[in-house]
Amino acid sequence: MPTEKIAVTTAAGHELSGSLELPTGLVRGAALFAHCFTCTSQSKAAVAVARALAREGIACLRFDFTGLGGSGGEFGRAGFATDVEDLVAAGRYLADRFGDKILLVGHSLGGAAVLAAADDLGFDRVAAVATIGAPSDVPHVLRRIEGDLDAIRAGTTATVSIGGRPFELSGEFLDRVEATDLLAEVARLRVPVLFLHSPTDDLVGVENASALFQAALHPKSFVSLAGADHLLLDARDAEFAATVIAGWSTRYLPLRDDWPMPEEGVVVRSGHGKFGTEVHTPAHRFVADEPRSYGGDDSGPTPYDLLLAALGTCTAMTMRLYADRKGWPLEGATIHLSHERDHEEDCEHALDGEDGQIQALHRRIAVRGPLDDDQRRRIVAIADKCPVHRTLEGHLHIHTRAED
Template sequence: MPTEPVSIQTASGHTLAGSLEMPTGLVRGAALFAHCFTCTKNSRAAVEVARALAREGIACLRFDFTGLGDSEGDFGKAGFVTDVADIAHAANYLYQRFGTAILMVGHSLGGAAVLAAADQLETDTVAAIATIGAPSDVPHVLSNIDGDLDAIRETGEGQVKIGGREFSLGKDFIERTSAVDLLEEVGRLRKPLLILHSPTDEVVGVDHASTLFAAAKHPKSFVSLAGADHLLLDDADAHFAAMMIASWAQRYLPLKEDWPLPAEGVVVKSGHGKFGTEVHSARHRFIVDEPRDYGGDDTGPTPYDLLNASLGACTSMTLKMYADRVGFPLESVTVHVTHERDYHADCENCEKGVRIQALHRKIELHGDLDQSEVAELLEIADKCPVHRTLEGKLEILTERIS
């Protein structure tokens, strides 16, 4: 999927660095991801969730909080209040760019921050909220800081370690973090909320999820990340959380009215990236792309894949339908189709200058069939509608729609 670098100006004058994961096809909505305490936009959870949402048509911005990663500013003097302000800036950027209410996702302290930010943003800006391993009381994060916080309160600044990394922390950071009453803010929310939490989380216990869930109003949902650690370091855990959020979010980010949903045939519309394309039928949609070695993002089948699939699928359906009608013991069909661009390119009897292409089809018939039944089915395969279309007189009529 295409990844776009994004810079967001804050009210304090510094810049936040972000990566916007764009869908290969059309954009159905937008989301932001707020990373965990002292993490960055490149954490495993941030990347997995953002790209899973993009695969579902939701553009997702993952960004670095003030003073972390590639963002400007002083982390040690920022604190939770600044994190909330950063989220508000990111949310407003997405709302202005895409013109629709956004999904807000936060991991660990980032989860608490999106809850607090959602309470402060305009009602129309937020569509829904999802948290992963979020604490129910923000001061809880101070327990993960290795340092003399009382000394910092007295002197105004001091060195600490967080997650094994050294930071210079200011008095304001501690005081602002200690003063937050998150549950009061959660109680005022009137937005759909999904809480994901591991019962074996040793950094933020699962009781925090219970407290948040009790404080929130409906609609609210809970997903257990059983066996996962707090940072979702296992790829399978991060992927599971990402897919749960992406699936849940579709309920609150419905398809736009201007998306092409034809009554018949298909509509194909270019999306993002170099070759990203989206195909819509009356009931289905899917992505078409090119491989990376062709300059694409490899997020869907190629046009020739679909051509091969059309012949293969029609062949399989036709054989199953015929076998059922005449009572042949056909259990299943496997069809292999490949495309050859220069079939008989050197043919002496071929018309000069005419390029002949071919589709090679190999059919496996599974079941207790005798030789006469096999021969009859192979003859029927040549009569499938797509086969006849491809071998018949086919004209493609093109007109421009203004």
Template sequence: MPMESLSIATPSGQTLSGALEMPTGLVRGAAVFAHCFTCTKQSRAAISVARALARQGIACLRFDFTGLGGSDGDFGKAGFATDIVDLIAAAEHLFERFEGKLLLVGHSLGGAAVLAAASQLGSSKVAAVATIGAPSDVPHVLHNISGDLDAIERDGEGEVTIGGRPFNLSGEFLEKTRSVDLLALVKDLRIPYLALHSPSDDIVGVEHASALFQAAFHPKSFVSLAGADHLLTNPSDAEFAASIIASWAQRYLPLRDDWPMPEDGVVVQTGHGKFGTEVHTATHRFVADEPRSYGGDDTGPTPYDLLLAALGTCTAMTMKMYADRKEWPFDGARIHVTHERNHAEDCGHALSAEEEGMTAQALNRVIEVFGDELTEEQRRKIIEIADKCPVHKTLEGHLHIHTES
């Protein structure tokens, strides 16, 4: 997916390092992802969720909290209250750029942070909130710290270990972490909520999800991440969580009213990335792109893929319609269509007078007919009717393209 590097200023003057995952096509909305305790925006969950949302047309910002990853500041003095300030700064940045309400997504302590941030931002700016493995009480995170917390409170600071990494924590960090009543904030929240949690999570037990779910008002949803660990280290678990959030979010970030949905034909509009392009019909939308070998993001079929698909699908439909009308035992067909750009060179094809000076191209179509009870004559007729498909006639006919501006 196209990705932009962002720098976000906080009210305290710190700079947060962010990565904005952009849809290849048009943007239907925006989201902020908050990573887990002492993780960074490069965590597996952060990348998987952000890119899954981008594939659904939702621009997603993953960023490093103060003092972590590429962000400024001292993590050991920041604490949970600073995480909330960071989240609000990130959300305001997206709110100004994309307008419309935002989706907030958080993993572990980041989940607690998005719930707290949503309570401050309110329903006028937040469309929905989703959490993965979030604790129902913020002080729970202190159980993951190896060190003498009593000494830190007495002396004002001290060395600890978190996840095998050394940190210098302040007494202020502990105070800010212990002062939050998250369940009280959730009880007052009137924003759609999705909780994802693994029943086998040995870092934050599933009872935390139960407490958050009970406290939240409807609309609320719960999805079990059965078999997953807390950090979603298995790629399939991260992708599953990401796909669920992306699908769920579509209900709360609907298509924009100003998106082109033509009554006839198609409308094509430039998207993001080098080649990303959005295609709209009266009832469908999808993305066209180029492969990475051509500098694209490979998030959709190429223009020539669409051309070949037009011929292939029209051929299949025409054959089926003919066989159904004849009431023949036709079980479908497989059509493989390829494109030759230099047909004259490849096949020694002689050019006509009209074709002189032009590059001779060809579409090669291989048709496989299924149906064990079909006779050879029926198979021959079905193959023969393939040349009668409307797209085939258009491509081989006298086609004129008229352009207006």
């Protein structure tokens, strides 16, 4: 996926560092991802969810909360209220840039933060909220802090350990964490909510999901991440959660009206990244790209891949039609196609106004089924009669007209 580096300025004046995962094709909406407590936007869950959403046409911003990763500010004085303020600032950036309502997604304490931020951001700007392993009470995170919290409450700034990493915390941080009634925030939500939680989560028990689900109004949904750990360290768990959220969110971020299907032919529209494009047929949409070695993002087939695919699929269909008409027991076919050409040289010739040349297309065909030798020979021979083959070898003229 194409990735754009983003900096969002907070109300406190410091910048939040983020990565905006963009769809290769057109953008149907935008999403904001909040990472887990003391994690960063580089966590497996953050990257997996953001890129899964981008594959569905949803631009997703994953960013570092105040004082973490590449973001400015002091983590030790921030606390939960600052996380919510960060989300509001980032959410407004997305809403202003992409328009319409945005999706909020949060992992662990980030999940609690997006539940609390929806109201502050404004329900008119929020399409839906999804959480992964979120606690039902924000002070729950204090149990992960190793240090003298009583001394910090008394006014002493001290170094504590969170997940084996040292952090400087102040009394202000603890006050901001302990002052939040998350269940009351959830009860005020007026947007669709999805809760994902593992029943074997040993950091934030699944009873937290039950409490959140009970407090929320419909429409609300729950998905069990059976066998997953809290941080989704297994890439398969992170991908599963990402796929579920991406599929669920498309219900609340519908395709835009300016994405019409053509009545005939094919429409190709520029997308994101250096070469990203989106292809629209009367009934289908898909993306095309170039490999990373040529400066693309490798998020879809190349133009020559599509050319070979057109020949290969037409070949398979023609052989099937021929065998069926003859009543022959063709069970299937495998066609391997390749081409000889210098891709970079072809493009350079085209830019210079010269004729590039595809030297040759190679096609290897294997047919399956209880066929005799004559049937096999005749089925393979009919491949040369397929419409795409005849078009490529015929006298083809391409007429180009500029439009406003």
